[in-house]
Structures are given as structure tokens and as C-alpha cells.
Amino acid sequence: MAEQLLGRIFASLIWIMAISLLLVKAHRSAQASYRLQAVGEAGLLAVLALNHEPWLWLDVGVVLAIKELVIPRILSSHREVASQDYGAKSAVGMAFLLMVAGIVTAAGLALGEVPGLAHPLMSGVLIGAWFISFIHLSARYETWSLSWALLSLDTVSGALAVSVSGPLGEFVGVGIELAALAMAVLLAWLSRKIFTLMQTTDVRDVEELTG
Amino acid sequence: MSISLALPVVILVVLAVFILAAPASWTIWLERMAMGVLVVFLALLAGGQWRLPDALATWFYLVVAVISLFALWFSEPYIRRESDHWHWNGVQGKQYGSLLLIFIASLVAVAIWTNFLWLWLAIEAATxxxxxxxxxxxxxxxIEAAWKYLLVTEAGGLAALVGTAVALTATGDPVSHWNYASWVYGQHVGNARWILIGAYMAMIGYATKAGLAPFHTWLPDAHSEAPAPVSALLSGLKLAGAVVIVYHLFGVLTPTVPAQNLKDGLVILGLLSLLVAAAFVAFQTDLKRLWAYSSIEHIGLISLGMGFGGIALVGAVFHIWTHASSKTLLFQNAGTVRLLYHTSKSTQGAKALLARTPWTGGMLALGSAAIVGLPPFAPFWSEWLILVGGFQAASNRIPDIIAVGLLVVIFSGIALRIPNWLWVPGSHDRQEKIREPWGLMAPNLFLALLVLAGGIGVPILVHPLWHHLTRELLKSPI
Structure with missing residues (x-):
């Protein structure tokens, strides 16, 4: 019972941080939100590890090391992005985005109630967070924000895949999580390359992206 | 996974690492070794010494190996000139060579691996x-095109991962069975709702990788900006690879979910792709962008054929080859145009190609006739099978008629546009002939022969495989 409750709390932390990443105005705030989201993911993995999947402890350690230390550092190593970017440029207002986040969360919770999932509420919250990360990818204009959206989607997808495929065995979970982590590092590195090559941080200034 | 399935991929990746570690002058030789590896495995396959999981994997490997050989052959002279133009240093050349081999290795993996999680990793590596x-x-x-490509297709890739995990978990089978080669059809009693939800999530995810509309937005930019051999591999192989993974996934899920529910998704995406191509193809002024929109059309046709099933499925699998060979010819010639004219835009001087560069212009004319589906070129036969196959089932006739209508619009669009490059004269000071290097011409001339005769020739050439493949596809639950 306590484990189930903890699972829901950590899933909710992932969800709240997905919303936070959607709304924050500064690269540094996004960095903090991403770190907290990683804590949520590590917590969720720890709950699953306690629940009869001890190999997932390996993932807990790797997630904390990579997502707390390595990825934020890679993304912040470019001076311009790390210090100068500030703003929340979006096609619509932030309040509207928050309302959309609420609606898709409700959709996620409803989907979680479809019979067949081992943890309906936890999975529903994670599906809601997943939808929010997708919205983030099309709602914000800053390239740094889009990079965090992709990384948030990677975190939520990893957590969701591990939690739904849990009953199939821990090695699947370990494999999926490690693959998602490797991808997160690559995405961070690619994003940094983009930051160093592109003069603009607003995708509206980029002809190819709007054309 | 058996060692024999991992071996070609591992060898190609090792060669890619060697390219990075060795002096720049070795790059060409290591790329030639990679060509040798592809040929050796083709020979082993032909001799029955190397067995692949099924006829579709064998067919797809054949296509991947042949098209990759042409891309590597063309890449050598092409990149030499392009690197001179962009003033690359040795490291950039090595990075390109290494990444090209990793890209080809991941395409080989998509063709021959059978576990769905490994297949996901392979398509991610390709991306x-x-x-x-x-x-x-x-x-x-x-850079902008690469960024857009990354954003859209990685969002799709993560959807594909979650969808695959959800759908296969819902079948209730152990993870050792997440493998289309060892799947026992009709043995599964899973949760049909979640299988369907997962299957659709995976389909949407892989559709972004395949550039199927409405998830195609990255494709025109990426295809037009990439170096020509990369555009050819992307269009001919990577797009089709993503659709083949969806086909395998749907194949293992059909016992618990009605096949029609899954196939409808492929038909809708196929029709939307034809619609997008029909709407945009007539307005393109960049040759590579024109072929990019044509790629959306053809991946839509493959999706449509897989959705129709039966003879149309045979046509779709055949179309993977006919489209890949024609599009490689077109993209590589578009690359030659970009090198020789310093642009591939008809509005900026890439005009009167038949008069100024007759070989390149001639091959573009041949490729254009092929890609719009004119007989006797290779794509005609596969498109014919897809469309005729669509008419066989009453439920497919309306989408099939819509597809025929859209294909006529696309045909007209390309027929209207292509003269702007081929024979409409440029300004008076741009009439002189341009010397065409044989290094760039030779691989394309061989490809042109394949496009001309490959429609009937290839199934005859690999008759036992083709016979086996057709039988397997006609028995397919999808």
C-alpha cells in the first residue's frame, strides 16, 4: 500500500515537472525542473525495485548520476544559452497552456482507467505527463525550451515504458531505461551542438522551421 | 539474437570506429572494405551459407545492401568535390565517413533483426x-533541417518505444517472445484494448520516422539539405524500414486484434501522404525538394499497399525496391546537378540540363519517367500491383480510387515541373556545356539500368527468393 502511494507521488512529481518545463521562462529554471523530474523518475524506479525488481536499483543510480550531473551540464556549457536566455515565447498565453495541460492530464487519467494496466492511477498520471511533453514540443518557440521538452519526453517515456512493461521482467525495464538514458545523453549533446551553431534561440526566426 | 545476425552490423560499426581512429587517407579504403562486407554477406546469402529469419528480411537486406553499395560508390567522388567546395578539414571527412557507415549498419540491423526492442534501437541509431x-x-x-528532423522524429521515436512496450505487454507474453521470428500466431489471449492503443501509438511513432503525413514535416528539409548519397539512403531505405517494422509489429498483434483495425490506420496514413504530396509537389523549385515530396508519395503508397494486404502487400514490398532504386538515381543525379551548377533550384540556374549536361539530364529524365509510374520502368510494376490489389477487396475500393486520383495529380505536378530543369533554356550567358566527371556518372549509369530493367528483371534474377516471399506475404495475417 505504501509502495503504491509512493509510486503515485513520484509519478506526480514527474507530471508537475513536465508542466513546469512547459511554462518556465529561463534556461536555469528548466534545468532545476529537469533535475527534479529525474528525482521523480529515480524514485519511481526505486519503488518498482522494492516491488520485486531489484535489478532496477542499477537504473536508479545511473539515472541520478546522468540526469542530475551530466545532462544539465552538457546543456549549460554554451555560454549564451546558460546566461542570457529569458522569456516564454509561445503561440498562446501561458494560462492557456496550463488549461491545455489540465485537459490532457484528464485524458491521461481516463486512459489509465481502461482495464488492463497494473497501476491505473500511476500510469494515468504518467500518460498525462507524456501528453504534456508532446504539447511542449509544439507550444514553445525557444530552441533551449524545445531541447528540454525532448529530454522531458524522454524521461516520461522511459518511466512509462518501464512501469507498463514491469510485469514482464526486470531486464526489460533495465534495458529500456538504459536505452532511454543513452538517448537522453545523445539528445543533450546534439542540442548543445545546435546551440553553438545557431545564432537565434527562437525558432520563429528560422525560415526552414516555419516554412 | 544470434551471432550471425549481429555480425554484419558489428563489422560495419567497427569499420566506422576505425575511420575515426585512422588517418584521413584511410577513409576511402575503409569505406571500400565496408562495400566488401556487404558484398560478402550478399554472396553468403545467395550461397545459402547465411540464413535470415524470413523471406521479407532476406528481401529487405538485399535492397539495403544493393542501394548502400551504390550510395557508397557515389559518395566517394561526390564528397571529395563537396568537401573541396566547403573547405572541410580531415576530421570532418572522417566524421562523415564514420557516420555514413553507422547509418548503413543500422539500416542493415533494421532489415535483419527480429526483436522489437532491438529494432527500435536500430531505427533510433539510423535516425x-x-x-x-x-x-x-x-x-x-x-543545421536547421537537422534540428527539425531531430525534434520531430525523436518525439515519434519515444512514442514508438512506449507504444511497442504497451502493445506487447498487453499480449501477456514473456519478453523472450517479443520477436516476430519466434512468434506463434493464434496463441495469444491478451488485452485487446491496450494492444490496439499500443499498436496505434507505435504506428504514429514509426510514421514520424517514415515521414508519413501528417508527421512528414521534417522530411522535405532533411532530404533537400543532406548530402546526396545520404538523401538517397534516407528516402530509399530508412523510410521503408520504419514501415516494415510496423508491418512486423502488426503481424504479431493480429491474433488478438482484428487485422482490419490495424490496416485501416496504414490506409489512412497512406492516403494522407498522397494528399500532401499532391498538394505540394507542383510548387517545388528545388530538385531535391521535389524528390523529397515524391518520397512522401511513395512511402504513402507502401503504407497503402500494406494496409490493403494480399496482392497489394506483395506490391508494397516490391515497391520498397523499385522506389529505392529510382529515388537513389534521382537524388544522386540531383546531387550532381548541385555540384556542377552550384544549385539545384531551377530559379537559380539549374536549367537546360539535357543540353548542358546530357548524361545527368538524361538520367534525370529516365528517373522522372520511372518515379511517376510510367511503364516499363520498375516502379510501374509495383504501383500496378498495389492499385490492382486494392480493387480486390470491396472495402478497399474507395480508398483505392482516391489514391488513383491523387497519383494522377502528382503525375501531372511532376510532369509540369520537370521540364523547368531538363529543357527550358536558362539565360543567354548560361548555355555552355559543363563537363560531367565519369566518377559521378558511372554508379548512376548502372543504377539507371536497374531502374530500366529491375521491374521484371530483379524478380527473375532472384526467382527462388521472390517465389518464397510472395507465398509468405500472401499467407500473412496482415
Missing amino acids: LSSVFLVGTPRDRGA
């Missing part, structure tokens, strides 16, 4: 390596 390749020219357009 990430090609993101770097698209950005290779390092100018503004290429």
Missing part, C-alpha cells in the same frame, strides 16, 4: 546518425 549527416554541410539551412 541519430542521419541527423548528424543531414547537418554535415554545416551551413544554416542544413
Whole structure:
């Protein structure tokens, strides 16, 4: 019972941080939100590890090391992005985005109630967070924000895949999580390359992206 | 996974690592060794010494190996000239060579691996390596295209991962069975709702990788900015690879979910792709962008054929080959145009190609006739099978008629546009002939022969495989 409750709390932390990443105005705030989201993911993995999947402890350690230390550092190593970017440029207002986040969360919770999932509420919250990360990818204009959206989607997808495929065995979970982590590092590195090559941080200034 | 399935991929990746570690002058030789590896495995396959999981894997490997050989052959003279133009240093050349081999290795993996999680990893490796390749020219357009490609297809990739995990978990089978080669059809009693939800999530995810509409937005930019051999591999192989994974996934899920529910999704995506291609193809002024929109059309046709099933499925699988060979010819010639004219835009001087560069112009004319589906070229036969197959089932006739209508619009669009490059004269000071290097011409001439005769020739050439493949596809639950 306590484990189930903890699972829901950590899933909710992932969800709240997905919303936070959607709304924050500064690269540094996004960095903090991403770190907290990683804590949520590590917590969720720890709950699953306690629940009869001890190999997932390996993932807990790797997630904390990579997502707390390595990825934020890679993304912040470019001076311009790390210090100068500030703003929340979006096609619509932030309040509207928050309302959309609420609606898709409700959709996620409803989907979680479809019979067949081992943890309906936890999975529903994670599906809601997943939808929010997708919205983030099309709602914000800053390239740094889009990079965090992709990384948030990677975190939520990893957590969701591990939690739904849990009953199939821990090695699947370990494999999926490690693959998602490797991808997160690559995405961070690619994003940094983009930051160093592109003069603009607003995708509206980029002809190819709007054309 | 058996060692024999991992071996070609591992060898190609090792060669890619060697390229990075060795002096720049070795790059060409290591790329030639990679060509040798592809040929050796083709020979082993022909001799029955190397067995692949099923006829579709064998067929797809054949296509991947042959098209990759042409891309590597063309890449050598092409990149030499392009690197001179962009003033690359030795490291950039090595990075390009290494990434190209990783890209080809991941395409080989997509063709021959059978576990769905490994297949996901393979298509991800193909995506990430090609993101770097698209950005290779390092100018503004290429970097932007690479960024857009990364954003859209990685969102799709993560949807594919979650969808695959959800759908296969819902079948209730152990993970050792997440493998289409060892799947026992009709043995599964899973949760049909979640299988369907997962299957659709995976389909949407892989559809972004395949560039199927409405998830195609990255494709025109990425294809037009990438170096020509990379555009050819992306269009001919990577797009089709993503659709083949969806076909395998749907194949293992059909016992618990009605096949029609899954196939409808493929038909809808196929029709939307034809619609997008029909709407945009007539307005393109960049040759590579024109072929990019044509790629959306053809991946839509493959999706449509897989959705129709039966003879149309045979046509779709055949179309993977006919489209890949024709599109490689077109993209590589478009690359030659870009090198010789310093642009591939008809509005900026790439005009009167037949008069100024007759070989390149001639091959573009041949490729254009092929890609719009004119007989006797290779794509005609596969498109014919897809469309005739669509008419066989009453439920497919309306989408099939819509597809025929859209194909006529696309045909007209390309027929209207292509003269702007081929024979409409340029300004008076741009009438002189341009010398065409034979290094660039030779691989394309051989490809042109394949496009001319490959429609009937290839099934005859590999008759036992084709016979086996057709029988397997006609028995397929999809």
C-alpha cells in the first residue's frame, strides 16, 4: 500500500515537472525542473525495485548520476544559452497552456482507467505527463525550451515504458531505461551542438522551421 | 539474437570506429572494405551459407545492401568535390565517413533483426546518425533541417518505444517472445484494448520516422539539405524500414486484434501522404525538394499497399525496391546537378540540363519517367500491383480510387515541373556545356539500368527468393 502511494507521488512529481518545463521562462529554471523530474523518475524506479525488481536499483543510480550531473551540464556549457536566455515565447498565453495541460492530464487519467494496466492511477498520471511533453514540443518557440521538452519526453517515456512493461521482467525495464538514458545523453549533446551553431534561440526566426 | 545476425552490423560499426581512429587517407579504403562486407554477406546469402529469419528480411537486406553499395560508390567522388567546395578539414571527412557507415549498419540491423526492442534501437541509431549527416554541410539551412528532423522524429521515436512496450505487454507474453521470428500466431489471449492503443501509438511513432503525413514535416528539409548519397539512403531505405517494422509489429498483434483495425490506420496514413504530396509537389523549385515530396508519395503508397494486404502487400514490398532504386538515381543525379551548377533550384540556374549536361539530364529524365509510374520502368510494376490489389477487396475500393486520383495529380505536378530543369533554356550567358566527371556518372549509369530493367528483371534474377516471399506475404495475417 505504501509502495503504491509512493509510486503515485513520484509519478506526480514527474507530471508537475513536465508542466513546469512547459511554462518556465529561463534556461536555469528548466534545468532545476529537469533535475527534479529525474528525482521523480529515480524514485519511481526505486519503488518498482522494492516491488520485486531489484535489478532496477542499477537504473536508479545511473539515472541520478546522468540526469542530475551530466545532462544539465552538457546543456549549460554554451555560454549564451546558460546566461542570457529569458522569456516564454509561445503561440498562446501561458494560462492557456496550463488549461491545455489540465485537459490532457484528464485524458491521461481516463486512459489509465481502461482495464488492463497494473497501476491505473500511476500510469494515468504518467500518460498525462507524456501528453504534456508532446504539447511542449509544439507550444514553445525557444530552441533551449524545445531541447528540454525532448529530454522531458524522454524521461516520461522511459518511466512509462518501464512501469507498463514491469510485469514482464526486470531486464526489460533495465534495458529500456538504459536505452532511454543513452538517448537522453545523445539528445543533450546534439542540442548543445545546435546551440553553438545557431545564432537565434527562437525558432520563429528560422525560415526552414516555419516554412 | 544470434551471432550471425549481429555480425554484419558489428563489422560495419567497427569499420566506422576505425575511420575515426585512422588517418584521413584511410577513409576511402575503409569505406571500400565496408562495400566488401556487404558484398560478402550478399554472396553468403545467395550461397545459402547465411540464413535470415524470413523471406521479407532476406528481401529487405538485399535492397539495403544493393542501394548502400551504390550510395557508397557515389559518395566517394561526390564528397571529395563537396568537401573541396566547403573547405572541410580531415576530421570532418572522417566524421562523415564514420557516420555514413553507422547509418548503413543500422539500416542493415533494421532489415535483419527480429526483436522489437532491438529494432527500435536500430531505427533510433539510423535516425541519430542521419541527423548528424543531414547537418554535415554545416551551413544554416542544413543545421536547421537537422534540428527539425531531430525534434520531430525523436518525439515519434519515444512514442514508438512506449507504444511497442504497451502493445506487447498487453499480449501477456514473456519478453523472450517479443520477436516476430519466434512468434506463434493464434496463441495469444491478451488485452485487446491496450494492444490496439499500443499498436496505434507505435504506428504514429514509426510514421514520424517514415515521414508519413501528417508527421512528414521534417522530411522535405532533411532530404533537400543532406548530402546526396545520404538523401538517397534516407528516402530509399530508412523510410521503408520504419514501415516494415510496423508491418512486423502488426503481424504479431493480429491474433488478438482484428487485422482490419490495424490496416485501416496504414490506409489512412497512406492516403494522407498522397494528399500532401499532391498538394505540394507542383510548387517545388528545388530538385531535391521535389524528390523529397515524391518520397512522401511513395512511402504513402507502401503504407497503402500494406494496409490493403494480399496482392497489394506483395506490391508494397516490391515497391520498397523499385522506389529505392529510382529515388537513389534521382537524388544522386540531383546531387550532381548541385555540384556542377552550384544549385539545384531551377530559379537559380539549374536549367537546360539535357543540353548542358546530357548524361545527368538524361538520367534525370529516365528517373522522372520511372518515379511517376510510367511503364516499363520498375516502379510501374509495383504501383500496378498495389492499385490492382486494392480493387480486390470491396472495402478497399474507395480508398483505392482516391489514391488513383491523387497519383494522377502528382503525375501531372511532376510532369509540369520537370521540364523547368531538363529543357527550358536558362539565360543567354548560361548555355555552355559543363563537363560531367565519369566518377559521378558511372554508379548512376548502372543504377539507371536497374531502374530500366529491375521491374521484371530483379524478380527473375532472384526467382527462388521472390517465389518464397510472395507465398509468405500472401499467407500473412496482415
